[in-house]
Amino acid sequence: MLLFTSDLDRTLIYSRHMMDKFPPATATVVVEQRDHEIISMMTESTTKLLQQVHKQAIFVPVTTRALYQYERIHFIKEIGPDFAITSNGGTILENGRPNGEWTKTLRKRIEDSSIPREDIVRHFQTVKSDLWLQQSFFMDELFYVHHVNNDILSHDELKAIVQEFDRHGWHVLLQGKKLYIMPKVLTKEAAITYMKEQLCTYDVHLAAGDSIMDYGMLAMADIAYTPHHGDLKEKQPQVLRNATYSANSGEAFTKELLEAVLRLATKPIEI
Numbered sequence: 009m010l011l012f013t014s015d016l017d018r019t020l021i022y023s024r025h026m027m028d029k030f031p032p033a034t035a036t037v038v039v040e041q042r043d044h045e046i047i048s049m050m051t052e053s054t055t056k057l058l059q060q061v062h063k064q065a066i067f068v069p070v071t072t073r074a075l076y077q078y079e080r081i082h083f084i085k086e087i088g089p090d091f092a093i094t095s096n097g098g099t100i101l102e103n104g105r106p107n108g109e110w111t112k113t114l115r116k117r118i119e120d121s122s123i124p125r126e127d128i129v130r131h132f133q134t135v136k137s138d139l140w141l142q143q144s145f146f147m148d149e150l151f152y153v154h155h156v157n158n159d160i161l162s163h164d165e166l167k168a169i170v171q172e173f174d175r176h177g178w179h180v181l182l183q184g185k186k187l188y189i190m191p192k193v194l195t196k197e198a199a200i201t202y203m204k205e206q207l208c209t210y211d212v213h214l215a216a217g218d219s220i221m222d223y224g225m226l227a228m229a230d231i232a233y234t235p236h237h238g239d240l241k242e243k244q245p246q247v248l249r250n251a252t253y254s255a256n257s258g259e260a261f262t263k264e265l266l267e268a269v270l271r272l273a274t275k276p277i278e279i
Contacts, residue, residue: 010065010273011210013093013200013225015217017071018237020058020262021048021081030237030258039083048081051259055083057266062087064273066208070196072096072188072221074147075106091208096190096221097199098150102207110202117193118150122177128152128189131176135169137161151190158185183219197224214272216265226251233268235261 014020021039022030024046032051039055040048050058061067070093071078078094079085092101098114100107122128125146132152140160145153161182170180179192204210215222215229218238226232226240232250234240237257240248252268254261 009210010269011068011204011208011213012061012065012269012273013068013070013196013213013215013229014265015071015219015222015225016069016073016078016081016084017048018218019216019222019235019265020054020069021050022258022262023048026237026258030260032259033263034259037083040081042080050083050262054259054262054266057263057270059087061266061269061273062089065269066090066210068092068200068203070097070200070217070222070225072196075099075101091203093196093199093203095148095150096194097196098148098194100199100203100207107207109206110199113202114194114198117198118191121193122191128173128176128178131172132189135165135172137165140165151188151194154187154189155185156182156187158182161187181221183221188221195224196222197228200225200228212272214269223248231272233261233265235265237261 018026027036027049034051034053036049036051037055038046039050067089068091069084069089073094075094078092090103093099094101100110140157141154142157143155147153166182173180173189177192179190181188212231213229214231215225216233217226218235220239223240226234226248229250232248233252233254235254235257241253254264256264
């Protein structure tokens with residue numbers, strides 16, 4: 009059985025902005041709404057392909073989104089994957105319910121490897137500036153997402169924050185206008201490792217993602233796919249030898265990816 013772990017935003021699903029930037033070949037399908045506002049879309053082609061993938065492989069959505077944000081994606085809920093990973097590895101959903109053993113295991117790892125969040129908040133108060141900090145969110149009682157003004161937050165300020173928090177067991181990453189601050193042990197690949205060892209049986213692991221936050225997940229897989237519109241080419245620590253760096257962006261990449269997954273799922277190859 010093929011294990012397919014995939015990031016969601018900008019890998020399988022896309023905002024209206026991304027759909028406009030990379031016009032799809034087939035009609036769009038709304039897969040996520042918030043208060044009647046369209047948040048994310050796929051296409052008629054890729055929704056059908058993903059439904060086929062779910063039937064032929066172990067499809068595991070893997071996202072940095074908080075649990076409530078993931079559950080807003082109604083199309084993924086309709087597919088009903090056996091497993092899903094949210095909160096950048098903080099929650100493993102098994103048949104729609106959080107796996108309690110993983111929750112306890114992760115909390116212990118965080119406690120053993122990093123200073124408490126109350127202390128990290130105090131540290132952040134000493135380095136933040138109201139000039140560049142716009143909004144702050146504490147996600148699933150695990151990590152922080154700060155919306156920042158990139159025109160004001162300087163490279164030197166960011167570098168100092170990264171170095172300071174690293175000493176205390178917390179990872180800092182700027183993705184677009186979002187500044188993530190999270191325990192270093194909170195990773196997608198840690199949750200996937202636990203799932204692979206404890207919860208499922210598979211033959212080949214294929215992973216897909218578009219950003220540096222997906223790097224560990226892609227590196228651990230037998231086969232990896234990443235889109236042209238992603239940032240792995242520029243930001244990755246080293247070239248992924250197991251990866252296909254697609255020439256396609258947007259929905260064209262998703263179609264390419266899902267077709268590749270189906271080929272592997274229906275005709276396994278030796279790695």
